Amino acid sequence: MKKILIFPAGTEIAFEIHHALRYSKFVELYGGGSVRDHGEMLFKNCLEDIPYVGRPGFVEKLNQVTDKLGIDYIYPAHDSACLSLIQEQERLHARVVSSPLETVEICRSKNATYRHLEGADYLPRFYSGAEEVESYPVFVKPSVGQGAQGARRVDDRAHLEELLASGREYAVCEYLPGREVSVDCFTDRHGVLRFVSPRSRDRIKAGIAVRSRFLPRDEGIERIARDLNSRFVFNGAWFFQLKEDGNGEYKLMEVSPRIAGTSGLTRNRGVNLPLLTLYNMWGYDVDIIDNGGQLLLDRAFISRFESDISYDKVYVDFDDSLIVKGQVNLSLIAFLYQARNQGKSVYMLTKHRGDIRQELERYNIAPGLFTRIIHLENSESKVPYIEPGSIFIDDSFAERKRIREACGIPVFDLDMVESLLDWRA
Numbered sequence: 001m002k003k004i005l006i007f008p009a010g011t012e013i014a015f016e017i018h019h020a021l022r023y024s025k026f027v028e029l030y031g032g033g034s035v036r037d038h039g040e041m042l043f044k045n046c047l048e049d050i051p052y053v054g055r056p057g058f059v060e061k062l063n064q065v066t067d068k069l070g071i072d073y074i075y076p077a078h079d080s081a082c083l084s085l086i087q088e089q090e091r092l093h094a095r096v097v098s099s100p101l102e103t104v105e106i107c108r109s110k111n112a113t114y115r116h117l118e119g120a121d122y123l124p125r126f127y128s129g130a131e132e133v134e135s136y137p138v139f140v141k142p143s144v145g146q147g148a149q150g151a152r153r154v155d156d157r158a159h160l161e162e163l164l165a166s167g168r169e170y171a172v173c174e175y176l177p178g179r180e181v182s183v184d185c186f187t188d189r190h191g192v193l194r195f196v197s198p199r200s201r202d203r204i205k206a207g208i209a210v211r212s213r214f215l216p217r218d219e220g221i222e223r224i225a226r227d228l229n230s231r232f233v234f235n236g237a238w239f240f241q242l243k244e245d246g247n248g249e250y251k252l253m254e255v256s257p258r259i260a261g262t263s264g265l266t267r268n269r270g271v272n273l274p275l276l277t278l279y280n281m282w283g284y285d286v287d288i289i290d291n292g293g294q295l296l297l298d299r300a301f302i303s304r305f306e307s308d309i310s311y312d313k314v315y316v317d318f319d320d321s322l323i324v325k326g327q328v329n330l331s332l333i334a335f336l337y338q339a340r341n342q343g344k345s346v347y348m349l350t351k352h353r354g355d356i357r358q359e360l361e362r363y364n365i366a367p368g369l370f371t372r373i374i375h376l377e378n379s380e381s382k383v384p385y386i387e388p389g390s391i392f393i394d395d396s397f398a399e400r401k402r403i404r405e406a407c408g409i410p411v412f413d414l415d416m417v418e419s420l421l422d423w424r425a
Helices: 012-021 058-069 079-087 101-108 110-116 157-164 219-231 273-281 330-341 356-362 397-407 414-420
Strands: 002-007 027-032 073-076 138-142 152-154 170-174 180-187 193-200 203-205 208-213 236-244 250-256 296-298 313-316 345-350 372-375 390-393
Touching (some): 073 079, 101 250, 110 170, 138 157, 152 157, 180 219, 193 219, 219 236, 236 273, 313 330, 330 345, 356 372
Parallel strands (some): 002 027, 002 073, 313 345, 313 390
Antiparallel strands (some): 138 170, 180 236, 203 208, 208 296
């Protein structure tokens, strides 16, 4: 089993790598970062005292961490981290999961990418200064950046000259009014392009595609992918973004030699790009299974919680709690299995009218999930059965109020169970 440090652990890219690798029997995951962020909600082992990339002591601290934990590989989860880590590979004590340095350096800069690909027919017209621009609008984006951060349409020369004089390097190209697509790719360890999958960017938030679906196979897109693969040396997963010009022809926006945050769409059709990239690093030849068909990915903010509530026993109701509207309550059943995985005791405390074991069988819930099933008469109180160090879950406010007042333990309605789920791996 290889130990993998994902750094930084709080990016959307890191979350996708985590989701892709968390169930693999071949890896043990660690998260690393410079601040407390959402990474600590996903990684059981999450370190937050690593300096920012490029800061004094960054390499030394990272080596201390990797030596202490026995980390085998560092998986970059941000464009700047990828560049800095591969630049420092000779000084690092763990291998960086990355394409070669030259590829990463060129792709980190839009202007360097355009220069490297000069002459390719899929490049938009790009300009080195305002004096070269023949007509407006133009599209302006920081040469070094990610997502759509800092990108804008510029409609006149005065505004363009103001931006170019700001001291920040910008890439300036023709304005492309059409739809934008991302293309997930995989190049195996022999340099062979094995996978090309275009997907839409239907809705974008903070530069990230938060609504995406697969697009039909397109020979024009595949031709661009093959040409890019011939001009760069890629190792594993990479992606590029295209946008249609006024004639509906795709033009290149950028190339990135890393995992795309929205490539979870591709993963859920069978192509686990983060894991395939590790196989490349390990020297394995791979096969790819693509289930085909259509999927739609849509994401929004998700809440995960950290609680200081301590308990070793769980008491849970059955009617309208574990079973709601004739169906198993999926979040609650997941929590009960989580509790058992953590070595906690789970007690069913129910006043169900009828044979409770027969009901459990009806819903395919194993009685063995519960440490004990306590079946009460309707007139009985649940209070005497509850021991200290417990939590109580019941849809009934009256029951929760009674238990809270009599036993002094935390009580949870069904909508509160999400705060008990532990997503860390």
